[in-house]
Amino acid sequence: MTSLPSLKLPTIALYLVQFLCLAAVPVNGNGGRHHSSRSYKCPAVVAGWFTYDFHTSDPTSIQWNQFSNDSCLPFERYPCDGSGYPAFVVNATEVEHVRRAVKFAGKNDVRLVVKGTGHDFIGRSIAPNSLSIWTHYMKDIEYHKGSFRPRGCRSSIKGNAVTAGAGVQMIDLHDYLDPYGETVVGGGAKSVGVGGYITGGGHSMLSTRNGLAVDQVLEMEVVTPDGDHITANECRNEDIFWAMRGGGGSTFGVLTSVTLRVIPSPKMLHMIFMLGTTSTAPNITDIQALFLSKVPSLSDSGLAGYVWLAKEMVNPAGPDPGPPLLGGIFGMLTLQDTDDEKDMLNLMEPIVEEAAQRFPDSNVTFGPVIEKYGSFQDWYSVYHDNGAAGSSQWLGSRLFGEDTLTGDAGELAARLDRLEDLTGQLMVYMVSGKGVFEAEPRGGGTAVSPAWRTSYVHNTIGEQFAPRNASDDARSREALEAALEVLEEMAPDTGAYVNEAYKYQHDWQQTFWGENYERLLAIKRDVDPKDVFWCHPCVGNERWEEVEGRLCRV
Numbered sequence: 001m002t003s004l005p006s007l008k009l010p011t012i013a014l015y016l017v018q019f020l021c022l023a024a025v026p027v028n029g030n031g032g033r034h035h036s037s038r039s040y041k042c043p044a045v046v047a048g049w050f051t052y053d054f055h056t057s058d059p060t061s062i063q064w065n066q067f068s069n070d071s072c073l074p075f076e077r078y079p080c081d082g083s084g085y086p087a088f089v090v091n092a093t094e095v096e097h098v099r100r101a102v103k104f105a106g107k108n109d110v111r112l113v114v115k116g117t118g119h120d121f122i123g124r125s126i127a128p129n130s131l132s133i134w135t136h137y138m139k140d141i142e143y144h145k146g147s148f149r150p151r152g153c154r155s156s157i158k159g160n161a162v163t164a165g166a167g168v169q170m171i172d173l174h175d176y177l178d179p180y181g182e183t184v185v186g187g188g189a190k191s192v193g194v195g196g197y198i199t200g201g202g203h204s205m206l207s208t209r210n211g212l213a214v215d216q217v218l219e220m221e222v223v224t225p226d227g228d229h230i231t232a233n234e235c236r237n238e239d240i241f242w243a244m245r246g247g248g249g250s251t252f253g254v255l256t257s258v259t260l261r262v263i264p265s266p267k268m269l270h271m272i273f274m275l276g277t278t279s280t281a282p283n284i285t286d287i288q289a290l291f292l293s294k295v296p297s298l299s300d301s302g303l304a305g306y307v308w309l310a311k312e313m314v315n316p317a318g319p320d321p322g323p324p325l326l327g328g329i330f331g332m333l334t335l336q337d338t339d340d341e342k343d344m345l346n347l348m349e350p351i352v353e354e355a356a357q358r359f360p361d362s363n364v365t366f367g368p369v370i371e372k373y374g375s376f377q378d379w380y381s382v383y384h385d386n387g388a389a390g391s392s393q394w395l396g397s398r399l400f401g402e403d404t405l406t407g408d409a410g411e412l413a414a415r416l417d418r419l420e421d422l423t424g425q426l427m428v429y430m431v432s433g434k435g436v437f438e439a440e441p442r443g444g445g446t447a448v449s450p451a452w453r454t455s456y457v458h459n460t461i462g463e464q465f466a467p468r469n470a471s472d473d474a475r476s477r478e479a480l481e482a483a484l485e486v487l488e489e490m491a492p493d494t495g496a497y498v499n500e501a502y503k504y505q506h507d508w509q510q511t512f513w514g515e516n517y518e519r520l521l522a523i524k525r526d527v528d529p530k531d532v533f534w535c536h537p538c539v540g541n542e543r544w545e546e547v548e549g550r551l552c553r554v
């Protein structure tokens with residue numbers, strides 16, 4: 001096999017590398033707690049800052065700098081006063097710890113947050129002067145063989161299932177289930193936690209066939225804003241069960257455990273490809289539009305994957321022999337339960353031929369590298385998302401249905417052109433399709449944006465900025481907002497995926513939840529009349545606003 005670089009999801013390390021090199025000597029801080037013993041702690045903090053695991057295993061630290069208001073970056077020239085971090089953390093290992101923390105916050109009007117891993121792209125797992133419930137050590141996993149009977153239900157749900165505590169991360173589940181020859185619909189990074197992932201919706205390489213993570217949920221245990229510990233499923237507390245499958249984290253209560261359907265671990269056929277040309281060739285966005293027009297049929301045929309669209313990207317095979325800069329589509333695709341390369345090539349080659357015919361002046365090439373993996377876990381151990389944490393970046397999201405992808409190709413190409421001028425690239429997650437459209441979630445529905453049920457792809461854009469630099473922050477938001485506008489023009493009637501979206505998304509209630517918002521709001525008012533849980537952008541947060549780190553009545 002040629003060794004193409006293992007692929008990294010959105011995080012772009014370029015800026016960071018510079019940053020790291022500038023930081024000659026580490027001086028400050030560690031995730032907000034003040035240590036007098038800096039001399040031995042700091043090198044480890046600096047070394048860990050760009051890894052997901054460092055922030056996951058720290059009680060207060062989060063993956064993206066700006067959400068702590070850059071108030072304790074461990075690099076020279078940056079002050080560390082910890083003002084952006086919680087004041088106290090409950091290291092919860094039992095449901096009782098969660099209950100007492102929630103009750104305390106409710107009774108004393110203390111700002112409350114929940115931190116699982118701190119991966120959140122919209123900053124919901126941290127707040128200044130707050131009490132934080134840290135669920136990391138709630139790591140219990142239990143297997144249910146053959147069937148699972150939700151509490152209060154008369155009959156059992158057939159099939160194997162697994163119950164995961166709130167602190168369980170993706171890799172814990174995959175490791176646990178691998179010996180059974182099974183897996184779950186889980187996220188791309190080993191370190192993402194079930195708490196935020198599932199309450200936001202949860203997409204996966206396996207969703208195209210099996211539905212979203214919320215579609216796998218059989219039962220949830222929840223500590224409500226009153227501090228009660230309840231079971232929510234299709235027979236009990238149905239409203240909370242519905243709302244917490246997609247209505248967002250830290251809004252309706254604290255998930256203490258979740259029971260999920262497990263699925264047989266598939267064989268994975270994996271392809272990395274570059275469908276494109278040199279960055280100076282004509283018709284690059286036309287080639288991209290052609291590829292996008294094929295996505296619905298590729299998805300219907302079982303292909304899933306992550307692809308990157310850019311007019312200019314570094315040649316993944318290196319500058320020699322090819323040109324250093326390419327334009328087009330770079331990506332990784334998977335096909336399950338086959339190890340026949342032809343199954344994959346037969347889907348892709350007609351597209352390459354069509355592109356070569358339609359754009360003869362563009363010298364279109366296709367560099368597929370195909371690998372075979374015997375199980376999901378074998379594949380995941382190589383192709384999990386191992387990007388970098390510790391940067392400052394804003395994300396944006398938009399879901400695309402078939403009409404956007406297969407509509408007027410010229411118009412699509414022109415919009416891709418504008419978009420890529422603004423943010424450089426578009427990341428297209430081919431993680432929806434049949435499995436999501438035809439899912440039969442328990443209780444008849446979930447709270448995720450209805451747009452998921454008709455969209456083939458979830459797209460993200462991202463824009464990094466320099467920490468503690470207000471003008472660079474403003475520049476990045478401006479570029480991101482302009483690009484989001486283009487995405488919204490492309491798909492005016494869909495929505496966005498809350499977990500990988502823009503914190504300051506306009507019209508966020510409608511964008512993240514569509515027609516589900518009204519019911520979500522009613523449930524929020526019912527279970528949390530005192531707004532014990534507050535975050536932004538989160539259901540029902542309209543009665544308060546954040547002013548210099550404090551919550552004030554609107």
Ligand SMILES: Cc1cc2nc3c(=O)[nH]c(=O)nc-3n(C[C@H](O)[C@H](O)[C@H](O)COP(=O)(O)OP(=O)(O)OC[C@H]3O[C@@H](n4cnc5c(N)ncnc54)[C@H](O)[C@@H]3O)c2cc1C
Nearest residue numbers: 116117118119120124187188193195196197203249250255
């Ligand atoms: C590297 C990376 C890869 C990703 N890959 C995927 C992917 O493949 N698919 C996908 O769908 N998403 C993906 N995401 C997005 C991910 O789903 C969100 O970042 C999600 O919010 C992470 O949840 P968490 O619990 O790990 O993080 P946290 O930041 O700890 O929590 C996120 C939100 O959930 C709340 N929360 C956490 N635990 C609980 C709980 N027990 N009860 C109630 N609320 C809780 C928090 O308060 C916060 O509001 C990825 C993110 C990153 C950074």
Ligand SMILES: *[C@@H]1O[C@H](CO)[C@@H](O)[C@H](O)[C@H]1NC(C)=O
Nearest residue numbers: 057058059090091092093137
């Ligand atoms: C949190 O609790 C766990 C389990 O009891 C313990 O191992 C860990 O050291 C605690 N962490 C901190 C920072 O107190």
Ligand SMILES: *[C@@H]1O[C@H](CO)[C@@H](O)[C@H](O)[C@H]1NC(C)=O
Nearest residue numbers: 282283284286358359410413
């Ligand atoms: C290729 O690009 C040129 C210049 O933008 C454009 O005029 C032409 O229509 C494109 N060709 C196709 C087949 O789209």
Ligand SMILES: *[C@@H]1O[C@H](CO)[C@@H](O)[C@H](O)[C@H]1NC(C)=O
Nearest residue numbers: 278321322323362363364365
């Ligand atoms: C077309 O692309 C191939 C592969 O990158 C390259 O070897 C060849 O020189 C290119 N031809 C032209 C005319 O650009």
Ligand SMILES: *[C@@H]1O[C@H](CO)[C@@H](O)[C@H](O)[C@H]1NC(C)=O
Nearest residue numbers: 466468469470471472473475
């Ligand atoms: C802030 O970022 C801008 C680019 O947006 C840059 O020109 C400027 O030098 C930066 N300021 C500092 C203090 O680094």
Ligand SMILES: *[C@@H]1O[C@H](CO)[C@@H](O)[C@H](O)[C@H]1NC(C)=O
Nearest residue numbers: 069083084128468547548549
């Ligand atoms: C963030 O930090 C800046 C100082 O760098 C301060 O002026 C500002 O008030 C802080 N914001 C919040 C919300 O605390």
